[in-house]
Amino acid sequence: MAVINTGLLTKGLRSEFFDRFDKTPTHYQDLATRIPSTSDAETYKWLGTVPRMREWGTGRLAKGLRTESYSVENLKYETTIEVDRDEIADDRTGQIRIRVGELAQRAATHKDYLLAQLLINGATAGHNSYDGVTFFSNAHVSGSSGSQSNDLTCAAAATDNTPTTEEFKTALKQAIAQMLTFKDDQGEPLPLNMGGLVCVVPPTMLFTAMEAVNASVINQTSNVMAGVARVIALPWLTTATTWYLLKTDGVVRPFIFQDREPVEFGALTENSEEGFKREKLLFGVRARYRLTYGYWQFAIRTVFN
Secondary structure, three states: OOOOOOOOOOHHHHHHHHHHHHHOOOOHHHHEEEEEOOOOEEEEEEEOOOOOOOOOOOOOOOOOOOEEEEEEEOEEEEEEEEEEHHHHHOOOHHHHHHHHHHHHHHHHHHHHHHHHHHHHOOOOOOOEOOOOOEOOOOOEOOOOOOOEOOEEEEOOOOHHHOOOHHHHHHHHHHHHHHHHOOEOOOOOEOOOOOOOEEEEEOHHHHHHHHHHHHOOEEOOEEOOOOOOOEEEEOOOOOOOOEEEEEEOOOOOOOEEEEEEEEEEEEEEOOOOHHHHHOOEEEEEEEEEEEEEEOOHHHEEEEEEO
């Protein structure tokens, strides 16, 4: 039996996959700190902050650092498509290449999907920050910080609690002001500024949020919030009344991308056992990594009610 040269059995398909993979727009790399992983799990020890400067007085006064830690296990992910050999014999390789291109897009946006799940579940029991409470909580405590909240509510007068531009701007002011009040485990204000702010919203709130942070004039009044943040819409956020403010210019961001093994693309062609016995060709993706929570101080959830 002659081998049909479809182009699917060459390195060219792998090259096409990664070309589409690299060109797919993603957001996780801006919202999460990448941590290279070298084992099946990584332990993160969150050291307390350094005490503020003091007068020399009688000499140096060394203070230890508090430690809060948790371990994060890497997970393995895959997605695979099966193609009948007859599809290739019938010269449908163009359609198969399209499917492989879609496979690349799915693989590229998977980390965005995982990050969206962290946001959605951030106030649910079991989805905890390093301090032992849910990531979005009104009971964050570390050392001498006192109780602090990164879970806010804001009134919305519009139908179905969907905010107007002015209401979103009010909520954004509230979220920024709250973030700037956070204290460290020494009871000192965190050295925060208004840089690196990102509003992550559901698609239904996208244009409202964009107008709130981009328009120079709202309701015939100069918009002091213009340019204060950028806006990202994640399609997996389906609750129209909830959005998130993230700060992304810190050494540690609100989320951590624990990178163990990068995406691999592989294939079983007609020369494989599957191809010989079942006349099925398999094209698949494999990777190992984990998305997890980082600094809760750099993330605020706001719910309109």
